Amino acid sequence: MAVERQPIARKPRNYALIAAIDFAFLALVYVAAAVFVLLVAMLFLELVRGSWPSLQAFGARFLWTSHWNPVTSQFGALPLIYGTIVSSLIAIVLAGFVGILAAAFLAEFAPGWLAQPLGFVIELLAAVPSVVFGLWGLFVLAPAVRNQIGPFLIHTLGWIPVFSGPVVTGTSLFTAGLILALMILPTVTAISREVIIAIGGDLREASMSLGATKWETVARVVLPASRVGIFGAIILALGRALGETIATTMVIGNRPEIVASFFAPSYTLASVIANEFTEANGAVYISSLIELGLLLFIVSFVVNGLARLLLWTVMRERP
Amino acid sequence: MAATVRQSATSGNLRFRHAASTAGTLVTAACASIGAALLILILGYVALAGFQAVNWSFLTQLPAPVGEPGGGVANGIVGTLITVGIATLIAAPFGLLCGLFLALFGRGWFPETVRFLSDVLSGIPSIAIGLFAYVWLVAPVRHFSAISASAAFAMLMLPVILRTSEEAIRSVPRTVREGALALGLSEFSATMRIVVPAARPAIMTGLLLAIARVTGETAPLLFTAFGSPFWNLDPTQPMAQLPLQVFTYAISPYKSWQQQAWAGALLLILAVLVLNVTARLVLNPRRARR
Numbered sequence: 001m002a003v004e005r006q007p008i009a010r011k012p013r014n015y016a017l018i019a020a021i022d023f024a025f026l027a028l029v030y031v032a033a034a035v036f037v038l039l040v041a042m043l044f045l046e047l048v049r050g051s052w053p054s055l056q057a058f059g060a061r062f063l064w065t066s067h068w069n070p071v072t073s074q075f076g077a078l079p080l081i082y083g084t085i086v087s088s089l090i091a092i093v094l095a096g097f098v099g100i101l102a103a104a105f106l107a108e109f110a111p112g113w114l115a116q117p118l119g120f121v122i123e124l125l126a127a128v129p130s131v132v133f134g135l136w137g138l139f140v141l142a143p144a145v146r147n148q149i150g151p152f153l154i155h156t157l158g159w160i161p162v163f164s165g166p167v168v169t170g171t172s173l174f175t176a177g178l179i180l181a182l183m184i185l186p187t188v189t190a191i192s193r194e195v196i197i198a199i200g201g202d203l204r205e206a207s208m209s210l211g212a213t214k215w216e217t218v219a220r221v222v223l224p225a226s227r228v229g230i231f232g233a234i235i236l237a238l239g240r241a242l243g244e245t246i247a248t249t250m251v252i253g254n255r256p257e258i259v260a261s262f263f264a265p266s267y268t269l270a271s272v273i274a275n276e277f278t279e280a281n282g283a284v285y286i287s288s289l290i291e292l293g294l295l296l297f298i299v300s301f302v303v304n305g306l307a308r309l310l311l312w313t314v315m316r317e318r319p
Numbered sequence: 320m321a322a323t324v325r326q327s328a329t330s331g332n333l334r335f336r337h338a339a340s341t342a343g344t345l346v347t348a349a350c351a352s353i354g355a356a357l358l359i360l361i362l363g364y365v366a367l368a369g370f371q372a373v374n375w376s377f378l379t380q381l382p383a384p385v386g387e388p389g390g391g392v393a394n395g396i397v398g399t400l401i402t403v404g405i406a407t408l409i410a411a412p413f414g415l416l417c418g419l420f421l422a423l424f425g426r427g428w429f430p431e432t433v434r435f436l437s438d439v440l441s442g443i444p445s446i447a448i449g450l451f452a453y454v455w456l457v458a459p460v461r462h463f464s465a466i467s468a469s470a471a472f473a474m475l476m477l478p479v480i481l482r483t484s485e486e487a488i489r490s491v492p493r494t495v496r497e498g499a500l501a502l503g504l505s506e507f508s509a510t511m512r513i514v515v516p517a518a519r520p521a522i523m524t525g526l527l528l529a530i531a532r533v534t535g536e537t538a539p540l541l542f543t544a545f546g547s548p549f550w551n552l553d554p555t556q557p558m559a560q561l562p563l564q565v566f567t568y569a570i571s572p573y574k575s576w577q578q579q580a581w582a583g584a585l586l587l588i589l590a591v592l593v594l595n596v597t598a599r600l601v602l603n604p605r606r607a608r609r
Contacts, residue, residue, distance in 0.1 A: 018505045018507075019505075021505060021507050022505050022506040022507050025506065025507040025510070025511075026423070026506065028416065029416050029417075029419045029420040029423060029424075030420060030424070032413060032416035032417050032419075032420060033416075033417050033420040033421070033424075033429070033430070033433050035413075036413075036417050036433060036436070036437070036477065036481070037432065037433060037436060039474070039477075040436045040439075040440055042451075042455070043440075043443075043447075043448065043451045043474070046451050046454045046455050047447065047450060047451055047454065049454060050450065050453070050454035050458070097350075098350045098353055098354070099350075099354075101346060101347040101350035101351075102347065102350040102351035102353070102354055104347045105344070105347035105348050105350065105351040106351055108347075109344045109347055109348065110348070110351070118351055118352075118355055120599070121354070121355040121358055121359075122351070122354040122355055122358070124358055124592065124595060125354060125357065125358045127531055127591050127592065127594075127595045128358070128361065128362075128588060128591065129534070129535025129536065129537070129562060129584075129587050129588070129591060130535075130536075130537065130538075131535065131537045131562050131565050131566050131569070131584070131587070132361070132365060132535070132565075132584045132587060132588055133361070134566070134569065135365075135565065135569045135580055135581065135584050136361050136364060136365065138569060138570070139569075139577070140364060182357055185354050185357075186354070189351075189354060213336050213337060213339070213340035214340050214344070215339060215340035215341075215342075215343035215344060216336065216339075216340065218343070219343065236442065239442045240442065242444070243442075243443070243444025243445075243446065243447065244444070245444065245445065245446040245537075245538035246537045246538050246566060250566075250569065250570060270444060270446050270538070273446055273450065274446060274538055274541055277541060277542050278541060278542060278545070289450075290450050290453075290454065293446060293447045293450035293451075294447075296444050296446070296447045297443060297444075297447040300442055300443050300444055300447070301439055301443065303442070304438070304439045304441075304442035304443070305435070305439050307442075308435060308438045308439060
């Protein structure tokens, strides 16, 4: 009477084995993540270890003495910090202005058929290797700064001390700022664009329905509403500019001095490392250079951490 | 009466406001065009200057000493391929596992920490990561090596692979996974045989973008792979690298070397553009994000 039932699976499954494989798989994935965290920790610790001799020799003095002199083994990073910050600030002012407006255009004004390819092209700018930017900066931009842009700015804005000149070489703090601006423009544009798009449609509709023009809506409602995220984008771009190495090295002139003029050669933390590391002799010299790297690591860790937290709070979904 | 007066007052004002709106739009359009125009300008310049210097011997010969004509960057091209290849072999499986972790374990303090560190790591200057590779892998053995460059590159690729593979796996509908589990597949089989294959195009996109990010990266190579004027295929020894050759040729005072720098730059830019366009347009047309 009772129908004899055939088992559906042809061979019996070894559930213990399957459970063991599952467990091993999840454990492997978990361990990979733990190793990743360890790697980042190790990145920091190895840099500390490498810069230990210099940390001991100079202590905090390293940060605010201004003699970078390998011959006498005196290493103070102040001129390098100055060059790094000022070149990045020039870049941020230029790229921030252009990038935010470009993002507003791509997100708000441009029709879809234009916004898509234009945004893609701007983002491709981020893919250009920095050595190519440096090459172009050295042979095209630097002569332009020396012959046209520099004299023009001195002529028109010469009453501002930083534009007082004279322009001696094309490689200068200002040239580095220009190249950096180019390199961080895609970062500012792409992230600001996403932030602006993430602002809901209701704000826009409310503004338009109250009679504001499209421009007024963007300038007085949408951009102010997305200011936290745009600030995050700017900070992120700042982090990129601070640590950029090769392009800056090729166009900044590489002289560890603090000069008021933007058209004087300068030096950055990263470009000192790039230029001097392979020729450095002596434990203190090498470890001073590694300490510059440690400084860069700490600064960009803080800057990027801040930027990510800002962006995470703005974007409802994680970026 | 009062109403008509106000009416005319606003209509003059309105004309001004509309003009301002148009002007504002044009200014933003100009800003967006600046970015695109500059890319085209740079690409055009590199293409022009590069094509004049690129030739068969440039692609197939070893560097010539200063003063001698000809010579090429063949060892640099091969060296870059090897270094990036090893980096990919390290970073791809490891990054995918971490991406799986983020997708499977979701929220909680540990995944959030991993996510945060990954995002922060993507912003750490490549030169600092190069120094890390130096202290970790070069200083103990007292000589430069391609493998240390690969380690630095892998570190640079990890954040990209991690986050793109997480997103790719997350974008596979939950129901697909649940369906697989309901049919009796184990967690392992459901993930590796159903979910990951479904997410493969997006994972490949991330991988290609990660490769594009390190191809052409120069700063960490200075004190890891170091460069070499010879043929060397042993990754435990210093190895020639194309980006390094472009860098040293560019800042050299010799005209012939500077021309070779342009040719090398052209190769780099072509490689990076091909990788980017393939990743974004061919593999995954919908995804235009970095």
